[in-house]
Amino acid sequence: MNSNAVRTRFALMLLAATLPLAACEGEADDPAETAPQGTVAGIEISDARLVLAPVEGNPAAVYFDLAYDGEKGITIRDARVEGAGDADVHDVMEYDGRMQMNTADPIPLTKGTEVAFEPGGKHVMVFEPSEAIAPGSTARVTLVFAGGATHEFDAEVRAAGEER
Numbered sequence: 001m002n003s004n005a006v007r008t009r010f011a012l013m014l015l016a017a018t019l020p021l022a023a024c025e026g027e028a029d030d031p032a033e034t035a036p037q038g039t040v041a042g043i044e045i046s047d048a049r050l051v052l053a054p055v056e057g058n059p060a061a062v063y064f065d066l067a068y069d070g071e072k073g074i075t076i077r078d079a080r081v082e083g084a085g086d087a088d089v090h091d092v093m094e095y096d097g098r099m100q101m102n103t104a105d106p107i108p109l110t111k112g113t114e115v116a117f118e119p120g121g122k123h124v125m126v127f128e129p130s131e132a133i134a135p136g137s138t139a140r141v142t143l144v145f146a147g148g149a150t151h152e153f154d155a156e157v158r159a160a161g162e163e164r
Helices: 003-024
Strands: 043-051 060-068 074-081 084-095 098-103 107-109 114-117 123-129 138-145 150-158
Touching: 043 138, 060 074, 060 138, 060 150, 074 123
Parallel strands: 043 150
Antiparallel strands: 043 060, 060 114, 060 123, 074 084, 074 107, 074 138, 084 098, 084 123, 138 150
């Protein structure tokens, strides 16, 4: 083969290899793409509350109900709470015959999924809550999804003795 034929063949192979990528170009992988900034389309949060610990400085917990009605599957991988040193999604699970609290596995959501973040189950553990997180105020909670999308919501701050 002459050099022009080799170049032509190479160019055709390169073009054929990039066509599948061009076909995907218009597809949206980001669940936040069609939602207002700081939210994920299809997520509905209700009954959000942050309950402080009985001993000041100990971790607090965020509880809420989540419903997902989006078209694409998404996964919660982390959480943040404004005014806290750190936050983590936790779950209560059995280990060695005992129930223990630990960092939760990623939480997949598909259309129609409902998840209760509640005492004795999944919740957002809030470490080193600042004085700004006080009973009667609200705390800004951010769920972080695989891929980097986020969903923000406010949680009512309650004292340790109040209903969880």
